[in-house]
Amino acid sequence: MHDASTLTPPAAGLLARLLGRAPAQERPRPVAGSSSADLAAEMLCAPTALMKLAPEEARTVVAYMQPHKIAEGTTFIREGDSERTDFMLLVLAGEVTVETIVVSRTAPITVTVLGPGSLIGEMGLVDGAPRSASCTALSDLRCAVLTRASLNRLMEDEPRTAAKLVLAIAMRMSQRMRDSQEKLKLYAQLTQAMNEEINELMPL
Numbered sequence: 001m002h003d004a005s006t007l008t009p010p011a012a013g014l015l016a017r018l019l020g021r022a023p024a025q026e027r028p029r030p031v032a033g034s035s036s037a038d039l040a041a042e043m044l045c046a047p048t049a050l051m052k053l054a055p056e057e058a059r060t061v062v063a064y065m066q067p068h069k070i071a072e073g074t075t076f077i078r079e080g081d082s083e084r085t086d087f088m089l090l091v092l093a094g095e096v097t098v099e100t101i102v103v104s105r106t107a108p109i110t111v112t113v114l115g116p117g118s119l120i121g122e123m124g125l126v127d128g129a130p131r132s133a134s135c136t137a138l139s140d141l142r143c144a145v146l147t148r149a150s151l152n153r154l155m156e157d158e159p160r161t162a163a164k165l166v167l168a169i170a171m172r173m174s175q176r177m178r179d180s181q182e183k184l185k186l187y188a189q190l191t192q193a194m195n196e197e198i199n200e201l202m203p204l
Contacts, residue, residue, distance in 0.1 A: 037062050039092055040144040043117045051168040057161045064154045065144040070137045077121055077135040085124035085131060086148040091116050094141035100133040122169045
């Protein structure tokens, strides 16, 4: 596998052409004429994204994002990494495997496979905590990357849109926590049932 310990963004001129981003030191203008930007904006305001952004707000957010390509087999987020937590990405094309090491295992297990429209790394972007899982490109990826520095600029330039984005990310994180709690409850119930069955088969 290829190792991508850092994401190197394309040249500034290419960014401007792909995402319609304004030159440095200028306020981003509405994105126009970029298929990648249009696709990213559509994904951000789609009902399945749970972002609750209006189309114009989504296009504003995309203006602060950077297009990026990741080769198949590249691990671009590593579980436990505490240094490179300052970005999240939106998958535009391709698939990503999410893997984690669980207790008593040395080989990772696949948690899920994510496709176009998926947001990856938003937890680290917000709280800066070590990455909770590893993400590897299952195929060549096209994505849009939002860095913490860009998010800070968005907060300064467009505070209302930035607030909606951060709130939406927080809601996504909350939903993940609720899902994890439900899985833990199910695991606890299964463990209790197994213990009761073992006690019946092998009474003390």
